[in-house]
Amino acid sequence: MESETMSGLRIGVDVGGTNTDAVLMRGSEVIAATKQATTADVASGIRAALGALPLTHHQDEIRLLTIGTTQFTNAIVERRHLAPVAALRLVAPAGRGLTPRIDWPEDLSRVTDGGGAVFGGGHLYDGRVLSPLDWPAMTAFVENSLAAGVQNFAISAAFSPVFEGIEQQVADLILQRNPEAGITCSHELGGLGLVERENAAILNAALLPLAKQVTEAFADAAASLDLGCPVFISQNDGTLMSLGRARRFPALTFASGPTNSIRGAAHLTGLEDALVVDIGGTTSDIGVLHQGFPRLANHVVMLGGVRTNFRMPDINAIGIGGGSVVSDDGSEIGPASVGHQLLQRALVAGGDTLTATDIAVAAGQSIFGDPALVSELPRALVDRVQSNISERLSRAVEAMKPGAQRLPVVLVGGGAVLVTADKMAGGDVLRPLHAGVANAIGASIAEVSGEAQAFLTDASQTRESLLADLEQQATAQAITAGGDPSTVRVLEREQSAIPYMEQGNLKLRVKVVASLALLTGADA
Amino acid sequence: MTTTVGADDLDDLTLGAVFLATGGGGDPYLPLLMARKTLETHGPVTLVAADSLADDALVVPVGGVGSPTVSLELLPSIDEAAQALDAFEQFSGRKIDAVASFEVGGGNSLIPLMAAAVKGLPAIDGDGMGRAFPEAQMMSYAIAGVKPTPAVALDYAGNRAIFETSDTATYEYHIRAFAAAAGGMITVAEHAMAGTQLKAGVIPGTLSFARELGGVLRHHRGPIDQLMPALKACFETSIYGDCRLLFSGKVVSKSTRISGGYDVGECLIEDFADARRHLTVTIKNEYLTACIGEQVLATVPDLIVIVDVETGVPINAERLAFGQRVAVLGIGAPAFYRSPEALAVTSPRCFGIDLDYQPL
Numbered sequence: 001m002e003s004e005t006m007s008g009l010r011i012g013v014d015v016g017g018t019n020t021d022a023v024l025m026r027g028s029e030v031i032a033a034t035k036q037a038t039t040a041d042v043a044s045g046i047r048a049a050l051g052a053l054p055l056t057h058h059q060d061e062i063r064l065l066t067i068g069t070t071q072f073t074n075a076i077v078e079r080r081h082l083a084p085v086a087a088l089r090l091v092a093p094a095g096r097g098l099t100p101r102i103d104w105p106e107d108l109s110r111v112t113d114g115g116g117a118v119f120g121g122g123h124l125y126d127g128r129v130l131s132p133l134d135w136p137a138m139t140a141f142v143e144n145s146l147a148a149g150v151q152n153f154a155i156s157a158a159f160s161p162v163f164e165g166i167e168q169q170v171a172d173l174i175l176q177r178n179p180e181a182g183i184t185c186s187h188e189l190g191g192l193g194l195v196e197r198e199n200a201a202i203l204n205a206a207l208l209p210l211a212k213q214v215t216e217a218f219a220d221a222a223a224s225l226d227l228g229c230p231v232f233i234s235q236n237d238g239t240l241m242s243l244g245r246a247r248r249f250p251a252l253t254f255a256s257g258p259t260n261s262i263r264g265a266a267h268l269t270g271l272e273d274a275l276v277v278d279i280g281g282t283t284s285d286i287g288v289l290h291q292g293f294p295r296l297a298n299h300v301v302m303l304g305g306v307r308t309n310f311r312m313p314d315i316n317a318i319g320i321g322g323g324s325v326v327s328d329d330g331s332e333i334g335p336a337s338v339g340h341q342l343l344q345r346a347l348v349a350g351g352d353t354l355t356a357t358d359i360a361v362a363a364g365q366s367i368f369g370d371p372a373l374v375s376e377l378p379r380a381l382v383d384r385v386q387s388n389i390s391e392r393l394s395r396a397v398e399a400m401k402p403g404a405q406r407l408p409v410v411l412v413g414g415g416a417v418l419v420t421a422d423k424m425a426g427g428d429v430l431r432p433l434h435a436g437v438a439n440a441i442g443a444s445i446a447e448v449s450g451e452a453q454a455f456l457t458d459a460s461q462t463r464e465s466l467l468a469d470l471e472q473q474a475t476a477q478a479i480t481a482g483g484d485p486s487t488v489r490v491l492e493r494e495q496s497a498i499p500y501m502e503q504g505n506l507k508l509r510v511k512v513v514a515s516l517a518l519l520t521g522a523d524a
Numbered sequence: 525m526t527t528t529v530g531a532d533d534l535d536d537l538t539l540g541a542v543f544l545a546t547g548g549g550g551d552p553y554l555p556l557l558m559a560r561k562t563l564e565t566h567g568p569v570t571l572v573a574a575d576s577l578a579d580d581a582l583v584v585p586v587g588g589v590g591s592p593t594v595s596l597e598l599l600p601s602i603d604e605a606a607q608a609l610d611a612f613e614q615f616s617g618r619k620i621d622a623v624a625s626f627e628v629g630g631g632n633s634l635i636p637l638m639a640a641a642v643k644g645l646p647a648i649d650g651d652g653m654g655r656a657f658p659e660a661q662m663m664s665y666a667i668a669g670v671k672p673t674p675a676v677a678l679d680y681a682g683n684r685a686i687f688e689t690s691d692t693a694t695y696e697y698h699i700r701a702f703a704a705a706a707g708g709m710i711t712v713a714e715h716a717m718a719g720t721q722l723k724a725g726v727i728p729g730t731l732s733f734a735r736e737l738g739g740v741l742r743h744h745r746g747p748i749d750q751l752m753p754a755l756k757a758c759f760e761t762s763i764y765g766d767c768r769l770l771f772s773g774k775v776v777s778k779s780t781r782i783s784g785g786y787d788v789g790e791c792l793i794e795d796f797a798d799a800r801r802h803l804t805v806t807i808k809n810e811y812l813t814a815c816i817g818e819q820v821l822a823t824v825p826d827l828i829v830i831v832d833v834e835t836g837v838p839i840n841a842e843r844l845a846f847g848q849r850v851a852v853l854g855i856g857a858p859a860f861y862r863s864p865e866a867l868a869v870t871s872p873r874c875f876g877i878d879l880d881y882q883p884l
Contacts, residue, residue, distance in 0.1 A: 094598050094680035094681075094707075096601035096602055097561060098554065098558065098599050098601075124598065124707040125594050125708050192596050193597075194597045195553075195596075195599070307553070399849055400847070
C-alpha cells in the first residue's frame with residue numbers, strides 16, 4: 001500500500017568537496033536537514049551528518065539510506081588512491097598503432113599503468129567474429145600481470161556493447177587464475193566507441209580497491225548508527241545502485257552530484273521539465289530537467305583529461321558562486337573564489353575579501369556573518385553586482401534552454417540567495433524550501449534503472465519486436481536491481497544508425513526506471 | 525609552391541578540414557592520433573602543387589570508404605593507407621609518384637598524409653572535392669573524366685580486392701558492397717591518374733588552406749561576431765568565394781534517417797532575435813541547403829558550415845543536436861564546382877532536392 005509505505009523514513013546523504021549534507025525524509029516531506037563539514041576520511045563526516053539527524057528510536061523505521069559521493073571523481077581528478085590496471089583489448093588485427101591509454105595525460109597514465117596489450121577477438125558490426133581469440137597469448141599476459149602484482153584488469157572488445165559474451169569469457173580466464181582479481185568489462189560501462197569505452201573501463205578498474213574501502217566504510221557508518229536498512233549509491237544518470245554494484249562500478253558515480261541536485265529540484269518543485277541552477281561556492285552548474293531526469297550530454301565527456309563515453313548530465317558550469325571574489329568596482333565577479341575559506345576571508349566573516357556572499361548580505365538577501373561589516377558598501381555597487389550576477393546566469397541558462405518554450409528556472413544550492421531576479425531566460429524563477437540541500441534530497445528519491453541495446457541486423461526481426469525484446473531485458477535488469485515491477489516505465493527509446501551502411505542497420509537502446517520495491521512496499 | 529606538413533601542423537589542418545567538410549567526414553579524433561604518431565616517426569610530408577608535377581607522373585588518391593561509426597569499434601590501423609598503395613603498385617606494376625586526397629574532411633584529409641609519410645612520397649596540396657560530398661561521382665577527378673578503376677581496396681585484416689568496372693556508378697555500387705562485407709570500413713586507392721589529369725581535376729591548395737583556416741579558427745576562437753572579420757579575410761585570398769554569416773540561432777529540431785545508405789534529414793534553427801523565424805538546413809551526410817521558408821540562402825555545391833556561435837568550432841552533422849547555439853555560414857564553392865559539368869552532378873537536384881543551384 002503506497003500511502004502506508006511512503007510513511008517509511010529514508011535518509012539521503014550528499015558528500016561534496018566542502019560539505020556533507022544529510023536529509024531525513026518521509027514521503028516527499030523533508031523532516032530534518034543538516035550540513036556538516038566533509039572530513040578527510042569521509043566516513044566520519046557521514047557519521048556526523050547522520051548523527052545530527054533526529055534518528056534516536058526511529059532506526060527501525062528507516063527503510064533506505066542513499067549516498068551521493070564525489071570521492072571517485074576526485075580520485076581521478078587528483079590522481080589519488082588509484083591502482084595499476086592491465087588493459088586487454090580484443091580488436092586485432094584492426095587498430096594497429098592505437099595502444100591502450102593512448103592520448104592520456106602522462107601522470108594519470110603512469111599511476112594506472114599495469115600494462116596493456118591488444119589481442120585477436122571481438123566482433124564486426126553484423127555479429128561475425130572479427131578474428132579468433134588467442135587464448136595462449138592472453139593467458140601468458142594475464143599470468144605475467146598477476147606475477148608482477150597487478151590485480152586489476154580492464155577488458156574491451158570490438159562491438160562488445162552489442163556482442164558482450166566474449167569479454168566475460170576473458171574475465172573467466174582471469175578469475176580462474178586469481179579469484180580475487182578486480183575486473184571491469186567495457187560493455188558494462190558504455191556504448192559504441194571502443195577507445196572511449198576502454199578508457200572508462202580502465203578508470204573504473206583503477207578505482208576498484210578504493211571502491212571496496214569506501215563501500216565498506218559506508219556500510220560501517222550505517223551499522224554504527226544501528227541502521228539496518230539497505231544502503232544505495234547514486235549514479236550519474238540519477239538512478240541508484242547497491243553497495244555491491246558500486247563496489248564493481250565506482251565510475252558510475254561520476255557527476256552524480258549535479259544529477260542529484262537536478263533530481264532534488266524536481267522533487268522540491270514537483271516539476272518534470274525545468275532548468276536547474278545549482279549555485280555552490282565556486283561555480284554555478286546549470287542543467288536541464290527533462291521528464292523528471294537530467295538531460296544527458298550526447299557527446300564525448302572528458303574526465304581527468306581522458307575521453308570517455310559515460311552518459312553524464314549535460315551541465316554548463318560558470319565561475320559564479322557564493323565565494324566568488326568581486327573586484328572593488330564590482331565589474332568583475334569570479335571565477336576566482338575563496339572556496340571553503342569563506343568563513344575566514346569574506347568581509348562579513350571579518351576577512352578582507354569582497355565576495356558574492358558579502359553582496360547578498362549587504363542587499364539583505366542573506367543572513368550570514370556580521371551584516372554590520374558590509375553596511376558601508378555603496379548601494380550602487382551592490383546593485384551593479386547583483387544585476388551582473390543575474391544577467392550572466394541568465395545568459396548561461398538561456399544557452400541551455402532546449403527550445404523556444406518557457407521553462408521555470410529552479411535555484412538550488414547554498415548560493416541561491418545570490419540571485420535576486422524573478423525571471424531568467426524568460427522563465428519564472430523558483431526558490432523552493434530546502435533548496436540548500438537539494439542534492440541530498442535528490443539522492444534520497446532516486447530510482448533504479450535497467451538498460452539494453454542491440455543492432456537491428458536480422459532481417460526477420462522488426463524494429464518494434466526488437467524494441468519490445470530490449471524493453472523486456474531492461475525491465476528484468478531494473479527488477480534485479482530492486483525495482484518494483486508495477487512501477488517500471490520506459491525513460492528513453494533511442495535509435496541511431498550507421499551512416500553509409502544499408503537500410504536496417506539501426507542501433508536501438510531502451511532504458512527503463514522503477515521505484516524501489518522496498519519503498520513502494522512491493523517487497524513486503 | 526612547396527611546403528611541408530609536420531606533426532605540429534595537424535591540429536590546425538584537421539580543424540580547418542572539419543570546417544570545410546560542411547558537416548560530413550566523421551570524427552577525426554582517431555585518424556588525428558595516428559597521423560600525429562606517423563609524422564612523428566617518419567617526419568614531415570612534402571606538399572606539392574599539382575602544377576609542379578610531371579605530366580606523366582602517377583598520382584593515386586587514397587582514403588577510407590564506409591561508415592565512420594563502424595571505425596569507432598573496428599579501429600583504423602596506422603599502416604593501412606601505405607599498404608593500400610603498396611597493393612596498388614603491386615597490382616598495377618607501376619610506382620606511384622604522389623599521393624592525393626579524396627576530400628577535405630575528417631579522416632580522409634589525414635589518411636593520404638600518413639601514406640605519403642610512410643612511403644616517403646609527396647602529397648598533393650589539393651583534393652577531389654574542396655569540401656566533403658557523399659558520392660564518388662561528385663569528385664572533381666571523376667567530373668574531369670578520371671576513371672575510378674583500377675582500384676585496390678584493403679580491409680582491416682589485410683584482405684585485398686581489385687576493382688575493374690565499366691563505369692563510375694557500377695564502381696560505387698561494388699565498392700560499397702565490399703565495404704559492407706569487409707566489416708563496414710575499408711581503405712581504398714582509386715581514381716589513379718596522370719599528372720595532366722590531376723592538373724585538370726584537382727581542387728588546388730586545399731590542404732595548406734585547411735591548415736591556414738584552422739589557424740584562424742584557433743587564433744580567433746570566440747563569439748562569431750569577433751571571428752567573422754578574420755574568417756572573411758582568410759577566404760578572400762582563397763580559391764573559395766565569399767564567406768558570409770547567414771543565420772544564427774538555436775537548433776530546435778534535428779531529424780535524420782538512413783535512406784539508401786546515407787544519413788538524410790533536416791535540421792531547424794530558430795533565430796535568436798525572432799522566435800518565429802526559422803532556418804531549415806537539409807542534410808545528406810553533409811549540409812546541402814539553407815532556406816528560410818521559400819527564401820533560399822545557400823545551396824550545394826556552395827559550402828554550408830555550422831559552427832558553435834560562442835567558439836566558432838565547426839559542428840559535424842552527426843554531432844548537431846537539439847539546443848545547440850549555432851551560427852550558419854555560407855561560402856562560395858571553388859570555380860571548378862560552378863561549371864556546368866560539375867553542377868550536373870552536384871546541384872541540389874542531384875540530391876533529390878527540388879531547387880536549382882543559387883550561387884551565394
